[in-house]
Amino acid sequence: MxxxxxxxxxxxxxxxxxxxxxxxxxxNQDAVTSDSLLVESHFRPLYHYSPPKNWTNDPNxxxxxxxxxxxxxxxxxxxxxxxxxxxxxxxxxxxxxxxxxxxxxxxxxxxxxxxxxxxxxxxxxxxxxxxxxxxxxxxxxxxxxxxxxxxxxxxxxxxxxxxxxxxxxxxxxxxxxxxxxxxxxxxxxxxxxxxxxxxxxxxxxxxxxxxxxxxxxxxxxxxxxxxxxxxxxxxxxxxxxxxxxxxxxxxxxxxxxxxxxxxxxxxxxxxxxxxxxxxxxxxxxxxxxxxxxxxxxxxxxxxxxxxxxxxxxxxxxxxxxxxxxxxxxxxxxxxxxxxxxxxxxxxxxxxxxxxxxxxxxxxVKELETLRQKHHHFENIAIDNVSDLLSGIEGRALEIKLEVLLQDAKEFGIRVAQGEKQATEIGYLVNNQQLYIDRTRSGMIDFSPKFPSKDQAPLQAENGKITLHIFLDHCSIEVFANGGKVAMTSLIFPDQESDGLSLFSNGGKIKVNYLDIWELGK
Missing domain, CATH: 2.115.10.20 (Glycosyl hydrolase domain; family 43)
Structure with a gap:
């Protein structure tokens, strides 16, 4: 506390x-259960718990x-x-x-x-x-x-x-x-x-x-x-x-x-x-x-x-x-x-x-019950920015991908992407660093301490990086290389920012597989 x-x-x-x-x-004993003041926001998560109203912090x-x-x-x-x-x-x-x-x-x-x-x-x-x-x-x-x-x-x-x-x-x-x-x-x-x-x-x-x-x-x-x-x-x-x-x-x-x-x-x-x-x-x-x-x-x-x-x-x-x-x-x-x-x-x-x-x-495995429409790709070569995912949209998604390193210096996936904003989940090959970049993620000016590019040390395993990503309206959770590294980040994109794209910089990568599930209840 x-x-x-x-x-x-x-x-x-x-x-x-x-x-x-x-x-x-x-x-006020029933305050947490009352929906009388609830005005739905496009930031409201679909599958993460949030109270109908008011402040919350530590789980107890x-x-x-x-x-x-x-x-x-x-x-x-x-x-x-x-x-x-x-x-x-x-x-x-x-x-x-x-x-x-x-x-x-x-x-x-x-x-x-x-x-x-x-x-x-x-x-x-x-x-x-x-x-x-x-x-x-x-x-x-x-x-x-x-x-x-x-x-x-x-x-x-x-x-x-x-x-x-x-x-x-x-x-x-x-x-x-x-x-x-x-x-x-x-x-x-x-x-x-x-x-x-x-x-x-x-x-x-x-x-x-x-x-x-x-x-x-x-x-x-x-x-x-x-x-x-x-x-x-x-x-x-x-x-x-x-x-x-x-x-x-x-x-x-x-x-x-x-x-x-x-x-x-x-x-x-x-x-x-x-x-x-x-x-x-x-x-x-x-x-x-x-x-x-x-x-x-x-x-x-x-x-x-x-x-x-x-x-x-x-x-x-x-x-x-x-x-x-x-x-x-x-x-x-x-x-x-x-x-x-x-x-x-x-x-x-x-x-x-x-x-x-x-x-x-x-x-936890129970989250798999949220999976609805499924998009599957395999053996994809990416050089620069790919339009492969241009037809897929969503603000509540589960994404799994495995990338075979080739000569790219950096690669990743952009989520909650709009005309002038996106959140980047990427990997710096030479530095062996996974990152989440939310400096262009949408609403960031409510605090000078919020915009950030957070990094985590991560070595490739057998020349590969795997990412398991959960996107839910105002949050991203990333589990890399089977869960060895975890990264969690809030984001506050515009309601219209629901696009996706893959990218590489300084060379190519090969995506061995990519699975995207649109999530719903």
Missing amino acids: KILPILLSIALSVIVLSACNNEKNAD GLVYYDGEYHLFFQYNPYGDKWGHMTWAHAISKDFVNWENLPIAIPENERDSIMIFSGSAVVDKNNSSGFGTQENPPLVAIYTAHYHTANPDAYKQNQHIAYSTDKGRTWTKYEKNPVLDLGKKDFRDPNVFWHEASGQWIMAVVLPSEFKCLFYGSKDLKEWTLLSEFGNAGNQRMIWECPALIELPWEKGKSKWVLLISAAHPDSTEKYVGMQYFVGEFDGKTFKNDHPNTTTLWLEYGKDFYAAIPWNHVPDKRTILYGWMNNWAYAGDVPTSPWRGQMSIPRSLSLKKYPEGIRIVQQP
């Missing part, structure tokens, strides 16, 4: 100007229970700027179609306690005593943020709430907080059941100290400090939203991965991004396999942050979900009446490369 000074001043103004009382809170409490994927998220019931942080709620059976539900865990406005980021679990053995063996409770573990007029007097500690009706209603634990260090910044608990040690494990951060603390509990109420991890990776910006996950990497083998939301590979501005650490976890201590100076980046686009995994996915996949935005300009993106959306869900695994074990990210 990110707190920036400018957003804090906005939030404080909202609180001062709004006379908060119980009646007002009750009137991702949990599967009884046939439903639960998405909770940071939400402002009163407007499209950060403030009044509350857990809103949506559910899905397939990651594609989402049903908005009433607000799950509201801000305590009387005491100015916001509901910051956290996680949720199915307490299947009823260790907490909040449910029964026959009807185990859902338990949410979240940060309570005590918001005052003086930022130096802020306080954060960890609370829990529980539900015994499939997450439809929630009760805050009467003995909260369950974990309190008396600190201003202590947040984002991510909890899972660790079978080998027979306990609940919590990863939670001290953001400005660049530390992740690990706690253990038998009942989700009493927590004992196990160890801490820090002084590693990138420390250019505060650490947030930790998640400790076990991932397979070879047959019968696994590694533990610690995800941390922090800085971005682009150090020219205060952009946020995500890094990760690969190592071992024994139920008490996380041991990093790499030197502390090593930084492994999860993403190279500007718009993927605060991602956490779903708990209790039935087929044992580890599925990651992130906020598609960046704090550098999040309050200014030109969408209305909503501001903020989620990424597509990604299935995670590990793969051993010459440089070491790395995360591989793949779009």
